[in-house]
Amino acid sequence: MSSTYTASITAPVNIATLKYWGKRDTSLNLPTNSSISVTLDQADLKTTTSAMASADFTKDRLWLNGEEDLQLSQSKRLTQVLSSLKEKRRLREAKDESLEKISSWFVHIVSVNNFPTAAGLASSAAGFAALVVCIAKLFELDDDMTELSKIARQGSGSACRSLFGGFVAWEMGSLADGSDSKAVEVCPLNHWPEMKACVLVACADKKDVSSTSGMQLTVKTSDLFQKRIDEVVPERFEQMKKSIHDKNFALFAELTMKDSNSFHATCLDSYPPIFYMNDTSKKIVKLVHLINAFYNETIVAYTFDAGPNAVLYYLEQNELKLMSFIYAMFKDLNGWETKYSTEELNKFISNYDSLKLQELSLDMEIVKGCTRVILTRVGPGPLTIKESLINEHGFPK
Ligand code: DP6
Secondary structure, three states: OOOEEEEEEEEEOEEEEEOOOOEEEOOOOEEOOOEEEEEEOOOOOEEEEEEEEEOOOOOOEEEEOOEEOHHHHOOHHHHHHHHHHHHHHHHHHHHOOOOOOHHHOEEEEEEEEOOOHHHOOOHHHHHHHHHHHHHHHHOOOOOOHHHHHHHHHHHOHHHHHHHOOOEEEEEOOOOOOOOOOEEEEEEOHHHOOOEEEEEEEEOOOOOOOOHHHHHHHHHHHOHHHHHHHHHHHHHHHHHHHHHHHOOOHHHHHHHHHHHHHHHHHHHHOOOOOOOOOOHHHHHHHHHHHHHHHHHOOOOEEEEOOOOOOEEEEEEHHHHHHHHHHHHHHHOOOOOOOOOOOHHHHHHHHHOOOHHHHHHHOOOOHHHHOEEEEEEEEEOOOOEEOOOOOEOOOOOEO
16 A cells, blocks of 8 residues: 555543524534533543545545444535545645645545444534544644634534533634634633533433434424524523633533523424423433432533433532432443442431432332433543554554
């Protein structure tokens, strides 16, 4: 084989606390509102991507979790993302004669998730973020993450937020060409490293409409939606950023829960209505409010994306308080454990008013409706790795 260039990186999943829902431009993926998210730790959820460019390759190809994905390789989203990155490289080559003209070569991309794609977690966000950062590295582009986020956004809107760690905002922008619709850091990971997340993976029969078509239906048919984008979100965006700067968990949690409810309300207000939350999701909402009432303090917040899974945000110092409930319910589910022993958890909860506890009458149906518990925390943005998923011939190892 003639000379090749390779790069490998990992990228995180992000879960929005202020939801992106609605596009004002479907081809450039420009949103109708700004959004905010927390980047989750790659130790638990990540996409790893390697890319190779070679003059010998005859087309751009992509392998996802071991299988070649012809549909995605030929999709408009992927070709748009790749051609934007190749264009950036071409401009560099035009300025610097010493650079090899790899912008005209084809690339092979190999990508794997360390979590089941079927779990319905934000895999497209981590996937497109990984792809953009990996190819940018391959092409030795000197653009910063905000600049690259505009390209990732065209792959999948939420992907632009996975280019940063910690707490991230996607500023919607107002220009028609999308040049001001970009991700920025609200606060880095080390500003509030105590932020933790507990993902309750709910059994999904079949996913309702995809986010892409769901949001189009909402934009077209929901009356609530207009109020959400004109009044509710702009105010909440500023309040939520402040709650993160101030490390005000009670406010952050309240805004997060209200925004999840507002987003799902616009789904229900679409015509015909879209249901992403199922009965288990609704029971989890109730449980979270009961837990907060039990402690007389907001220690946990829920949020739901375009599916029934719950993501619960809480602070490390309240882990024992939350786990006393979560572990009591889910201890028989395999594949996870808390750092506390059963005795510790039981003893902890028995210190509380037993009458109040009885009143709670935990709805154990929630347990039947969930398949997995994932405990994770706020994490860093994309990371460069040495190990490659591609062999010397340009194929998955
Ligand atoms: C509910 O980013 O998956 O998770 O831009 O069409 O690819 P496309 O949509 P996508 O939508 C995510 C919607 C959400 C909210 C959020 O992540 O902000």
